[in-house]
Amino acid sequence: MSGVNVDAPAYDVAIIGAGVVGCAIARQLARYELSVVVLERSSDVGNGTSKANTAILHTGFDCVPGSLESSLVKRGYELLGAYADEAGIAVERTGGLLVAWDEEQSEALPGLQEKASKNGYHQTRILSTEEVLNREVNLGQGVRGGLEVPGESIICPWSTVLAYAREAISVGVTFAFNTEVTGVVFNEDGQCLTTPLGNVRSSWLINAAGLFSGQVDGLCDHDDFKVTPRRGELIVFDKLSRGLISSIILPVPTSRTKGVLVAPTVYGNLLLGPTADDIDDPFATATTEQGIARLLDAGRKVLPRLLDEEVTALYAGLRAATDHQDYQIRSHPNQSYVCVGGIRSTGLTASMAIAEYVVALLVSDGLELIEGGPLPKVPNMSPLGEMQLRRYEDGDAIAVDAEYGSIICHCERVTRGEIRDACTGDLPARDIGALRRRTRAMNGRCQGFYCAAEVVSLLAELSAATPATLTGLTE
Numbered sequence: 279m280s281g282v283n284v285d286a287p288a289y290d291v292a293i294i295g296a297g298v299v300g301c302a303i304a305r306q307l308a309r310y311e312l313s314v315v316v317l318e319r320s321s322d323v324g325n326g327t328s329k330a331n332t333a334i335l336h337t338g339f340d341c342v343p344g345s346l347e348s349s350l351v352k353r354g355y356e357l358l359g360a361y362a363d364e365a366g367i368a369v370e371r372t373g374g375l376l377v378a379w380d381e382e383q384s385e386a387l388p389g390l391q392e393k394a395s396k397n398g399y400h401q402t403r404i405l406s407t408e409e410v411l412n413r414e415v416n417l418g419q420g421v422r423g424g425l426e427v428p429g430e431s432i433i434c435p436w437s438t439v440l441a442y443a444r445e446a447i448s449v450g451v452t453f454a455f456n457t458e459v460t461g462v463v464f465n466e467d468g469q470c471l472t473t474p475l476g477n478v479r480s481s482w483l484i485n486a487a488g489l490f491s492g493q494v495d496g497l498c499d500h501d502d503f504k505v506t507p508r509r510g511e512l513i514v515f516d517k518l519s520r521g522l523i524s525s526i527i528l529p530v531p532t533s534r535t536k537g538v539l540v541a542p543t544v545y546g547n548l549l550l551g552p553t554a555d556d557i558d559d560p561f562a563t564a565t566t567e568q569g570i571a572r573l574l575d576a577g578r579k580v581l582p583r584l585l586d587e588e589v590t591a592l593y594a595g596l597r598a599a600t601d602h603q604d605y606q607i608r609s610h611p612n613q614s615y616v617c618v619g620g621i622r623s624t625g626l627t628a629s630m631a632i633a634e635y636v637v638a639l640l641v642s643d644g645l646e647l648i649e650g651g652p653l654p655k656v657p658n659m660s661p662l663g664e665m666q667l668r669r670y671e672d673g674d675a676i677a678v679d680a681e682y683g684s685i686i687c688h689c690e691r692v693t694r695g696e697i698r699d700a701c702t703g704d705l706p707a708r709d710i711g712a713l714r715r716r717t718r719a720m721n722g723r724c725q726g727f728y729c730a731a732e733v734v735s736l737l738a739e740l741s742a743a744t745p746a747t748l749t750g751l752t753e
């Protein structure tokens with residue numbers, strides 16, 4: 279029992295990491311009579327890899343058939359698609375079009391179609407060059423046919439994490455921010471976790487630490503996989519480019535990466551990316567000159583007119599790639615510990631299915647699930663998608679609350695009412711990044727040049743008026 283402080287707060291389940299995976303697991307556990315704590319190193323949910331991805335709700339057509347990832351992506355696609363409709367998370371069913379650019383890629387299309395079928399996705403269709411060009415008139419020279427993947431969709435990744443967390447919070451799940459787990463001691467009652475805010479005891483432990491899942495697994499005396507951050511850089515083009523394509527334009531994937539695609543976002547922009555470079559530093563989320571140059575080269579070929587459009591932003595995210603071709607989800611019943619590692623390039627889509635799978639593992643290891651407490655409330659998320667009725671254009675909402683009629687960020691048309699909601703709700707924004715993910719404020723073409731001063735002062739004023747209640751482990 280060395281290192282165990284018996285006065286430390288105790289929970290039935292502790293989850294390390296408040297990314298999309300940790301929050302989905304918290305939400306799933308919230309429907310049972312369990313005390314659950316989510317320990318997160320940063321100051322907000324979804325502040326790691328989950329905030330910087332390509333935001334595609336994948337059908338899983340190109341997964342490795344028979345893999346755990348394949349089954350969880352397929353199931354997650356259905357679950358998250360339905361949940362998004364329920365919670366008001368923006369989704370657009372754009373469909374995807376995988377384009378072959380030479381004879382070799384064209385010859386690979388039947389194999390990709392067969393692979394899709396093996397992954398349980400039977401709706402693909404091989405298209406001739408003419409059919410591809412009729413659909414997407416702005417594609418560059420050299421198209422050699424394509425594969426239609428009608429189910430591929432785009433989603434708001436930020437609202438997804440927030441919705442999971444808010445639903446968990448609605449029935450009392452504790453989120454402890456700025457709380458990095460630096461040590462784990464196992465004892466006969468479960469675990470004692472060391473954090474800068476003091477120790478936490480739990481009966482069951484889930485490692486959903488993303489890029490650090492291998493490191494946390496090491497703290498639990500395992501050495502089953504090594505995470506190598508795989509950096510993906512992306513370019514966000516201005517909204518005027520949105521009309522250049524109607525669906526997600528995919529390349530023929532390789533064994534390492536899905537490749538560089540051009541995808542619409544639910545906010546009305548176009549994305550070009552991501553790259554795929556293995557690096558050492560799990561904090562290296564800056565974009566690079568070389569990466570952006572490679573993207574522009576790829577973009578020039580796929581959609582030449584895109585390069586005439588203005589760039590709104592650049593960003594990079596890091597995939598938790600490992601030395602394995604599949605997710606690294608393992609339970610260790612003798613430690614009451616489940617590792618949910620190596621959730622690489624599909625974790626947003628698979629998140630709800632991963633949560634289901636992890637809870638089933640916990641049950642088979644002996645966790646008793648008791649129903650009967652208050653049911654978690656599916657939150658009604660602020661409409662961030664361009665295809666949704668945004669607050670500034672919602673006459674009924676404005677009639678009830680005039681602050682929805684007062685626009686502060688003009689590029690993204692974010693209202694004073696939305697900023698107020700984001701700073702004062704059940705999971706309040708406490709910094710600009712968190713506010714951007716909740717509202718889109720400052721994400722537009724001026725990147726806050728015109729509205730930053732007002733947004734920052736509102737954030738400061740509202741934060742001071744609403745003390746944060748979600749950081750204490752001892753409450």
Ligand SMILES: Cc1cc2nc3c(=O)[nH]c(=O)nc-3n(C[C@H](O)[C@H](O)[C@H](O)COP(=O)(O)OP(=O)(O)OC[C@H]3O[C@@H](n4cnc5c(N)ncnc54)[C@H](O)[C@@H]3O)c2cc1C
Pocket residue numbers: 294295296297298299300317318319320324325326327328329330331332333334335336457458459460486487488489490491494508509510511552594595596597621622623624625626627628
């Ligand atoms: C470029 C790119 C494009 C992608 N595109 C897509 C896509 O289109 N569709 C899709 O479905 N998926 C996509 N993904 C994958 C998806 O984003 C990830 O699989 C998913 O976000 C992983 O979530 P996570 O919760 O495992 O990790 P994270 O979001 O990184 O969360 C882990 C959390 O753990 C915390 N943490 C780490 N160590 C500790 C510790 N010791 N103590 C406390 N907290 C700790 C971190 O701070 C972090 O917040 C993409 C990824 C990238 C990088």
